Amino acid sequence: MQYQYRSVSFPNEKRHRQERMIFSIVSFVIGAIVGGVVGVFIFIRITGGSAAPSQAISAPELSLADFSTPTAVEDTQEVIEVNNEVSPTAESEVANVQASSSSLPPQLYRIVPAESEARFSVYETFPEGTAIGRTSEIAGDFIIDFANPSNSQLGTIRINLRTLATDDPDRDQSIRCCVLLTARPENEFTDFVPLSISGLPEQVDIGQIVNFQVTGNITLRGITAPITFDVMLTILSEDEISGLASATVLRSDFGILNDADNGFDYHGVAEAVNLEFAFVARPVQ
Template sequence: MYISPFILVFFLSFTSLHVSNYFYIKEQTMKKNLLIIGIVVLVGIVAVIAYVLRPPAEATAPIEAIPLATPTAVVAEEPETEPVTEPEAEPTAAETTTESYPAPEQQAQNASYPAPEDTGAEPTGVMIFSIVSAESQARFTLNEELRGSPTTVVGTTDQVAGEFSIDFSNPANSQLGIIQVNARTLATNNDFRNRAIENEILQTGSFEFITFTPTALTGLPATVAVGDTITFQITGDLTIRDVTQSVTFEATVTIVAADRIEGLASVTVLRSAYDLQIPSVPSVANVTDEVLVELQFVAVPK
């Protein structure tokens, strides 16, 4: 069958144009899809960053100590007795004689007593002390790489509270109450990091406080006096968010005076044990799993 060259050229030209249009449309569609995907990814990244770096929840109130639970003394009731009425005695001559005496207030003014001396006696018995937030600090320390540079991160807060008792007559009977730290007030030297810690890692909007509930004090000395520095161990339950783990703090305490106690307690915990995940941020890498937790405190009598 004879095909005209004109028809053949027309057919080939039409086919070539159709194929070219097909690939052009396909290329444009692919570019459009890639652009849409890129926009969606960008919006997602911005949304995640905005969520992580949103303003964190503020502390509900200045922190206050949970009162130390101490045994309540039972007071024995005295039996009731009937009042006894004594017969009135006849006044004697001496009793009926009227004499003039100075009023009790005047007697007190006229009396001369020596001023009490400061004997410097050691405290005895049980005394309850309360942590002074303004002079105390709870902190954590860990290491990371920030923009490729090794960095030590330290987070601190003075919003720490708790009570404890010291039995100066028998130190083994001393007690430590629940220690609280307001996680919403922890701060490092980087505001973006602070927001990530509070919003994403510690989730302080739902879990405002980190608590330590002691279960045992070991290594206490047989005697303690003003000026002594003692070291001992404090075992208890440390709760971060909704995870509780048993830990043991190493404590060093100095009896500075009968009315002032200073000390430092520290323990190393693992982030993984509390499921504390670090948000994926391009500038941060190699955050250590080990975290040093410390409480440096001053306490005074309650």
């Protein structure tokens, strides 16, 4: 008796082939995702560069040689003459004001980077919390006319954005590479150029806290936009001034993480960004 054999395809074999095919597809997709993520990290590491500044921080300097207050002096003299004719009491009061003002001549101050800080803060949803970046690379000059504060001058405030540091080195690399683009030489520094000062008192004395506003232009990523800082200045002594300037800007005004530019709709970074300059300044001898 002869037997004939035929190959039989068992259902288990077919299922195993399908499982192997699905496994291969899933492995390919996972590999592509992992490879893409690794590629992004490598790209950020390469293009993010170093946080080291290319040069020491400095800003355009002001000079007392170019500063004068003729109007303030003339007005003071006229007031004294008028009040002298009115009454001895008024004469005494004006004399006291004049003595106080004359003891505090206009003074040029320069920000001390080692004791100062420029910072930003912005809310993030991933990871959830507030990201804060800081740098002590800030410089600038200002002149205070104690007798006539409206005659005071504020120079350009310069900050090295490349040196901003948060609590996450990977975030810092991303900021330099793809957010503020500060790895590029043209974006390393930003200048705040003041245009007007408002809200100053009629006179400033030692120990006084002065609140006012400064409006000017600031440039980020090559885009310049107006900004107004609320400033609180503390006259600690004739030899030391401290201050805090704060403002809020919209990141989209500077093309930061705009959806049309970065190619995705969600990045987890809030629109409003808080900026602060906390500084200590001392006289320029």
